[in-house]
Amino acid sequence: MTTAELQQRARGPVLAGERAGIVDFLTTTDHKRIGLLYLFTGLGFFLLAGALSLVMRAELTFPDLQFLDEATYNQLFTMHGTGMIFFFASPVVFGLANYFIPLQIGAPDVAFPRLNALTYWLALGGGLIAFSGFLVGGAAAFGWTGYVPLSGPIFSPGSGSNLWIIGLVFAGTSGILGAVNFVATIFSMRAPGMTMFRMPVFTWNMLVTSLLIMLTFPVLTGALALLFIDRTLGGHVFDPAAGGSAILWQHLFWFFGHPEVYILILPFFGVVTEIIPVFSGKPVFGYRGFVFATMLIGVLSYSVWAHHMFTTGVVSNLFFAITSMMIAIPTGVKFFNWIATMWRGRLRFQTPMLFCIGFLLMFLVGGLTGPFLASPAIDYAVHDTYYVVAHFHYVLFGGSVFAAFAALYYWLPKMTGHMLDERLGVAHFWLTLVGMNLTFFPMHLLGLEGMPRRIADYPASSGWTLLNVIISGGSAILAVSILVLAWNVVASVFLGRGAVAPDDPWGGYSLEWATSSPPPHHNFTALPPIRSERPVFDARVAASAVRPEAAEPSVPTDPSADQETDRG
Amino acid sequence: MAEELRFFLRTAAYTAVIGILYWILSYEWAGSVMLAFVAVATGLVVVVFFLVVRATRGPLGDGGGGKVRRAGLAVARLVGFAEPRGAAGAEPLAAGLEPIPVGSVWPLLAAAAASMIGLGLVYGPWLSLPGVALAAITVWGWITQLDARN
Amino acid sequence: MGRHRGLRLRAIALLAVTLALAACTQPPATVESDRVQGLYNLFLVAAAGVFVVVAGLIGWNIVRYRSRGDESLPVQTNTNLLLEIIWWALPTLLVIGLFVASAAVLNTNDARHAGSPLQVKVEGFQWQWRFTYLESRVQLTGAPGSPPELVLPVGATIDFELASDDVIHAFFIPSFLVKRDTVPGVDNHLQLTIDQPGTYTGQCAEFCGLLHDQMRFTIRAVSPSEFTTWLASQRAAP
Numbered sequence: 001m002t003t004a005e006l007q008q009r010a011r012g013p014v015l016a017g018e019r020a021g022i023v024d025f026l027t028t029t030d031h032k033r034i035g036l037l038y039l040f041t042g043l044g045f046f047l048l049a050g051a052l053s054l055v056m057r058a059e060l061t062f063p064d065l066q067f068l069d070e071a072t073y074n075q076l077f078t079m080h081g082t083g084m085i086f087f088f089a090s091p092v093v094f095g096l097a098n099y100f101i102p103l104q105i106g107a108p109d110v111a112f113p114r115l116n117a118l119t120y121w122l123a124l125g126g127g128l129i130a131f132s133g134f135l136v137g138g139a140a141a142f143g144w145t146g147y148v149p150l151s152g153p154i155f156s157p158g159s160g161s162n163l164w165i166i167g168l169v170f171a172g173t174s175g176i177l178g179a180v181n182f183v184a185t186i187f188s189m190r191a192p193g194m195t196m197f198r199m200p201v202f203t204w205n206m207l208v209t210s211l212l213i214m215l216t217f218p219v220l221t222g223a224l225a226l227l228f229i230d231r232t233l234g235g236h237v238f239d240p241a242a243g244g245s246a247i248l249w250q251h252l253f254w255f256f257g258h259p260e261v262y263i264l265i266l267p268f269f270g271v272v273t274e275i276i277p278v279f280s281g282k283p284v285f286g287y288r289g290f291v292f293a294t295m296l297i298g299v300l301s302y303s304v305w306a307h308h309m310f311t312t313g314v315v316s317n318l319f320f321a322i323t324s325m326m327i328a329i330p331t332g333v334k335f336f337n338w339i340a341t342m343w344r345g346r347l348r349f350q351t352p353m354l355f356c357i358g359f360l361l362m363f364l365v366g367g368l369t370g371p372f373l374a375s376p377a378i379d380y381a382v383h384d385t386y387y388v389v390a391h392f393h394y395v396l397f398g399g400s401v402f403a404a405f406a407a408l409y410y411w412l413p414k415m416t417g418h419m420l421d422e423r424l425g426v427a428h429f430w431l432t433l434v435g436m437n438l439t440f441f442p443m444h445l446l447g448l449e450g451m452p453r454r455i456a457d458y459p460a461s462s463g464w465t466l467l468n469v470i471i472s473g474g475s476a477i478l479a480v481s482i483l484v485l486a487w488n489v490v491a492s493v494f495l496g497r498g499a500v501a502p503d504d505p506w507g508g509y510s511l512e513w514a515t516s517s518p519p520p521h522h523n524f525t526a527l528p529p530i531r532s533e534r535p536v537f538d539a540r541v542a543a544s545a546v547r548p549e550a551a552e553p554s555v556p557t558d559p560s561a562d563q564e565t566d567r568g
Numbered sequence: 569m570a571e572e573l574r575f576f577l578r579t580a581a582y583t584a585v586i587g588i589l590y591w592i593l594s595y596e597w598a599g600s601v602m603l604a605f606v607a608v609a610t611g612l613v614v615v616v617f618f619l620v621v622r623a624t625r626g627p628l629g630d631g632g633g634g635k636v637r638r639a640g641l642a643v644a645r646l647v648g649f650a651e652p653r654g655a656a657g658a659e660p661l662a663a664g665l666e667p668i669p670v671g672s673v674w675p676l677l678a679a680a681a682a683s684m685i686g687l688g689l690v691y692g693p694w695l696s697l698p699g700v701a702l703a704a705i706t707v708w709g710w711i712t713q714l715d716a717r718n
Numbered sequence: 719m720g721r722h723r724g725l726r727l728r729a730i731a732l733l734a735v736t737l738a739l740a741a742c743t744q745p746p747a748t749v750e751s752d753r754v755q756g757l758y759n760l761f762l763v764a765a766a767g768v769f770v771v772v773a774g775l776i777g778w779n780i781v782r783y784r785s786r787g788d789e790s791l792p793v794q795t796n797t798n799l800l801l802e803i804i805w806w807a808l809p810t811l812l813v814i815g816l817f818v819a820s821a822a823v824l825n826t827n828d829a830r831h832a833g834s835p836l837q838v839k840v841e842g843f844q845w846q847w848r849f850t851y852l853e854s855r856v857q858l859t860g861a862p863g864s865p866p867e868l869v870l871p872v873g874a875t876i877d878f879e880l881a882s883d884d885v886i887h888a889f890f891i892p893s894f895l896v897k898r899d900t901v902p903g904v905d906n907h908l909q910l911t912i913d914q915p916g917t918y919t920g921q922c923a924e925f926c927g928l929l930h931d932q933m934r935f936t937i938r939a940v941s942p943s944e945f946t947t948w949l950a951s952q953r954a955a956p
Contacts, residue, residue: 024671026673026676027672027673029670029671029675070928070929070931071928074927074930114672114674114675114710114713115675116675117672117676118675118678118679120675121675121676121678121679122682124679125679125680125683125686129683129687142925142927143925149884149902150925150926155844155884155885159691162689162690163687166686166687166689166690170683170686173682196571196572197571207575211575211579211610215579215610219602241902241903245903246886246901246902246903247901247903248598251602252598252602255598255602280783281785281791282792282793282794282795282796283794283796284796285795285796285798286798286802287796287797289802289806299578299579299583302579302582302583302586302603302606303582303583303586303603311897311898311899312899312901312904312906313880313899313907313908314901314904314906315596316593316594317828319589319590319593321817321821321824325816325817325820326813328813332768333805333806333809335772339772340801342783343779343783344783344793344795345779345783345792346783346788347779347780347783347784348785357776357780361773361776364773368765368768368769371761371765371813371816372758372765375757375761375824376820376824377754377820377823377824378758380827380895380896380897380898381754381758381895381896381897384888384890384923384924384925385923449892450890450919452922453925454930455930455931456931457931457932458931
């Protein structure tokens with residue numbers, strides 16, 4: 001499809017050249033539409049869970065309770081964590097994976113399209129059910145980690161907590177089925193020539209993520225089932241007074257919970273490893289080493305779980321200290337791969353690359369505070385304080401969210417046929433970078449000063465007020481940054497003001513750039529030959545070699561820079 | 569051995585070793601059992617995949633003997649791998665070569681049924697039993713839709 | 719636009735803040751926390767060093783390899799075995815070093831002391847604390863709005879026996895750089911030796927329900943003779 005044909009296409013979020021109505025979306029089995037559903041659902045929960053955190057920050061700005069009571073505050077932080085982890089980050093991952101795995105391997109769809117649709121509706125249903133607790137007398141209020149006995153029938157009676165359990169079971173089932181789908185797709189539907197070691201790194205990372213999901217979400221589902229039995233059917237699995245074990249919950253939860261955080265970051269490592277090479281004009285450095293590091297992280301993540309339990313006194317702290325520190329090695333090595341990719345490249349700094357650089361710096365900070373927490377003696381001091389909150393927000397916000405934003409700017413043009421506005425993107429980036437650091441860096445200091453997490457209030461005598469004011473100010477800047485993003489997406493995509501996106505606006509390497517933006521229903525009309533991990537790059541090089549009068553294969557300019565944004 | 573198999577084998581090997589190490593160091597049941605089951609699950613995948621892949625993919629299955637090949641093919645048909653997938657050796661895909669399902673209402677209804685069952689666990693059988701009924705209808709509709717299309 | 723300058727400035731600012739981080743921890747008040755502070759400083763130096771190197775390399779890339787509009791492709795280098803070996807080996811060595819240091823401090827701090835430490839039972843309940851001096855049977859119980867003050871002698875080994883009446887709580891004293899969970903059904907112990915007299919705040923650090931944020935206490939560390947006097951007066955009082 002040529003750009004001229006593209007320009008004749010109707011405006012708005014159309015797919016495959018057809019207008020899609022509500023009914024089409026309700027019954028779709030097309031991985032691209034399902035991907036969009038996942039993506040926008042995830043972004044919706046980001047806004048919801050983010051709003052909860054802004055309310056929390058408003059209350060925490062000054063000592064003494066101003067407008068919240070403890071009961072409400074405890075629901076807010078519980079559902080903020082639950083919402084962000086299960087109903088924002090996971091759906092965004094699944095949205096990107098759904099859309100791009102088949103495209104990147106040259107397949108027309110996933111292996112099980114109807115199952116794919118089911119996973120989306122289960123994910124949406126799970127989110128709605130979990131959050132419906134707010135409407136029935138109180139959502140879950142025991143933290144996203146759900147520790148017993150607090151989350152048991154005696155200390156958290158009420159249907160909101162039961163709805164939380166059901167919602168998470170839905171999320172887990174959705175994830176497991178989706179992971180099975182991805183593995184089947186990747187193993188059996190690759191186009192000719194696409195060997196395992198010619199797959200794009202994003203697809204590789206999704207493969208490892210899918211394996212983690214398949215092996216650890218069942219543990220969570222099992223634990224939730226046992227908790228549900230304790231709560232509603234008279235079980236005593238987690239009841240110490242009746243011979244059960246409160247610690248057992250923690251083992252089960254964290255055996256899932258730690259791989260879960262790798263599930264939340266590995267796909268985004270993949271995203272960043274797609275974007276950095278393209279915007280450096282070079283291939284990814286050390287492709288095999290990178291894939292190996294990803295697999296190593298996946299495998300090692302099974303043996304670190306109890307570093308969340310150092311202060312319980314009942315686990316082998318030395319064993320988990322060494323495994324937790326070990327896992328820092330492959331994670332750190334990736335940084336050198338990324339740096340070497342950029343080294344002696346021709347770096348372009350459009351918004352996708354800006355967010356990747358932000359990711360590198362922010363995830364570096366978050367990653368460096370990890371080993372502190374992996375050292376039990378230090379962990380005794382900072383566990384359950386704002387130091388931990390700082391650490392995981394740096395890796396989750398600075399890592400996953402920054403990379404998710406990078407993916408949006410990079411891939412929304414492919415998905416919707418419209419470029420996002422570059423100036424708004426740059427503004428969004430700087431607001432996010434400043435807001436994020438103002439919000440989360442002072443939390444390290446608060447944790448070192450002894451401010452515990454999950455407290456609705458603190459006394460003025462603590463001396464924590466100034467840092468809390470700064471943090472709340474930072475969160476206000478983040479709120480503004482989200483408004484900028486929201487306006488950019490709405491105006492560029494839904495109001496159609498974004499410049500029309502060609503097949504390959506960025507000079508990409510992988511197969512999704514070998515088709516129109518958005519792709520037709522069956523994804524490809526023809527595939528370039530696949531002889532390396534960069535088939536589209538190879539085809540571009542070959543095309544310029546065939547026409548010697550054309551310029552040397554070049555670094556593409558920004559396509560939206562030389563078109564007026566469409567006011568059409 | 570194909571990379572796909574090695575992918576699962578690495579996890580099986582690591583969790584088996586670390587599970588034994590963990591048990592010796594801690595005598596803690598929950599973690600040891602979970603590690604052991606991860607090793608068993610991934611190990612099982614390697615075994616099943618090996619049989620199925622040997623039976624269906626030429627380059628891997630050439631050395632397969634009669635009994636192994638027949639067993640592998642039986643498993644392959646059971647899980648839907650009965651023929652080699654078109655993408656594994658055919659020409660590049662073109663429009664219209666493979667019929668792609670256009671849409672289906674059953675995934676949405678299945679999720680609705682699951683929601684009724686799930687909410688019914690919280691609120692009572694008056695919700696979950698109709699959910700089970702809807703689930704049965706959905707399963708029937710899902711399976712028979714394939715026949716109608718083909 | 720000075721983007722590279724902005725990033726370099728940010729790197730310097732972050733470095734300054736990390737140094738501030740070292741100063742901002744609590745002044746150590748126990749024998750064990752002195753070791754933890756030292757370990758923390760070691761980690762901080764290592765982390766700051768890694769940060770400067772990695773951020774510096776990223777900053778260098780941004781400044782030096784910016785596309786200046788010349789259209790030719792750069793050399794498509796994508797592999798260097800020696801480099802990859804080096805950058806697997808160096809982090810591994812660093813991790814081993816940090817682990818050895820961590821193991822040393824952990825084993826020393828967590829070691830059970832021989833002899834007869836002062837035994838104090840710590841019981842958490844929703845949402846306050848109960849402290850019992852086991853030998854003299856003196857008991858202090860906190861109430862909403864009136865946190866209990868646990869008086870302890872400086873220089874003596876104290877053995878806290880940790881228990882919970884209901885849900886999981888955590889016994890946390892920021893100045894001591896330590897906390898330990900109180901888990902129902904689990905018999906936990908925490909031993910330490912205070913070496914600085916003073917008053918230290920403590921707070922529950924494991925979310926335990928509605929009024930978790932109010933579950934505070936204080937520890938007042940006094941000389942051994944003052945402690946004996948105080949304990950005697952507590953025994954005498956009704």
